[in-house]
Amino acid sequence: MSRIAYVNGLYVPHGSAAVHVEDRGYQFADGVYEVVGVRNGRLIDEELHLDRLDRSLAELAIARPMSRAALKLVMREMLRRNRVRDGMLYVQMTRGVARRDHAIPERCTTSVVMTARRAKAVRLEDLREGVSVITIPDIRWERCDIKTISLLANVLGKQKACAAGVYEAWQVDAQGFVTEGTASNAWIVTKDGQLVTRHTDHAILSGVARRSLLGLAKEEGLALVERPFTVEEARAAREAFITSTMSYILPVVEIDGAVVGSGQPGPVTRRLQDRYMSYVDGPGARA
Ligand code: PDD
Numbered sequence: 001m002s003r004i005a006y007v008n009g010l011y012v013p014h015g016s017a018a019v020h021v022e023d024r025g026y027q028f029a030d031g032v033y034e035v036v037g038v039r040n041g042r043l044i045d046e047e048l049h050l051d052r053l054d055r056s057l058a059e060l061a062i063a064r065p066m067s068r069a070a071l072k073l074v075m076r077e078m079l080r081r082n083r084v085r086d087g088m089l090y091v092q093m094t095r096g097v098a099r100r101d102h103a104i105p106e107r108c109t110t111s112v113v114m115t116a117r118r119a120k121a122v123r124l125e126d127l128r129e130g131v132s133v134i135t136i137p138d139i140r141w142e143r144c145d146i147k148t149i150s151l152l153a154n155v156l157g158k159q160k161a162c163a164a165g166v167y168e169a170w171q172v173d174a175q176g177f178v179t180e181g182t183a184s185n186a187w188i189v190t191k192d193g194q195l196v197t198r199h200t201d202h203a204i205l206s207g208v209a210r211r212s213l214l215g216l217a218k219e220e221g222l223a224l225v226e227r228p229f230t231v232e233e234a235r236a237a238r239e240a241f242i243t244s245t246m247s248y249i250l251p252v253v254e255i256d257g258a259v260v261g262s263g264q265p266g267p268v269t270r271r272l273q274d275r276y277m278s279y280v281d282g283p284g285a286r287a
Pocket of ligand 1: 154
């Protein structure tokens with residue numbers, strides 16, 4: 001079956017889907033995006049993703065190209081045309097096409113691109129094994145809260161992780177605090193049982209999986225603190241894990257080659273994985 005992409009109002013074959021060479025997304029990374037997980041034919045936490053998309057657009061003063069209702073229709077149509085029951089939907093909006101000039105053009109029509117990809121349904125047992133991370137300096141700009149397509153620092157960071165043979169790179173700010181992964185949020189469980197993840201400010205992306213998990217952790221009655229933590233604290237932690245739309249919750253069992261806790265995914269992480277899995281399969285993620 002051939003894949004279909006959405007490009008500015010048209011459903012086109014994926015292989016020939018294209019935007020103009022002077023699209024500002026292409027020339028300046030002047031745009032934003034969302035990756036939404038698809039599970040059992042449903043978009044996980046769709047409203048939270050669309051809220052964040054609205055916020056990213058507003059922060060960059062990019063015009064909303066269509067109503068939320070219209071956008072949701074296109075998103076569903078993309079799942080239908082690509083027969084995606086499990087997988088992901090990618091939505092990208094850029095400022096549009098204009099003669100190359102750094103200054104923002106007065107009139108621009110927001111470009112909208114979507115792709116959808118099928119993937120094997122995520123199973124709890126696939127997430128149980130722990131992954132390793134390395135730490136790297138955070139060389140990104142000061143507005144990491146905006147989900148922009150300007151991802152070069154993240155790309156280079158992920159490549160360092162790949163070269164080191166590990167799953168993810170945790171970025172570390174000038175003060176020695178972990179900000180987040182290149183495509184995930186970072187969490188630890190301290191020796192005294194506190195669940196810690198960095199507070200949301202301009203230094204990190206407010207992850208949708210992070211947001212949902214915070215709510216679930218509160219319901220579980222876990223001692224939860226949103227604050228920065230250092231690499232040393234993470235290495236000395238009892239447990240660590242990462243969250244993201246596509247990898248849900250993944251235990252981290254090694255940081256820079258040093259074993260975290262027992263070297264096995266810990267009980268708090270496993271409990272949160274169980275809870276999150278029921279959440280994505282239940283009505284909560286659809287509200
Ligand atoms: N990345 N931090 C960064 C820098 C990210 O790029 C992502 C997600 C996250 C986790 O956010 P969420 O829980 O909303 O997926 C945190 C997506 C999946 C990507 O770029 O592919």
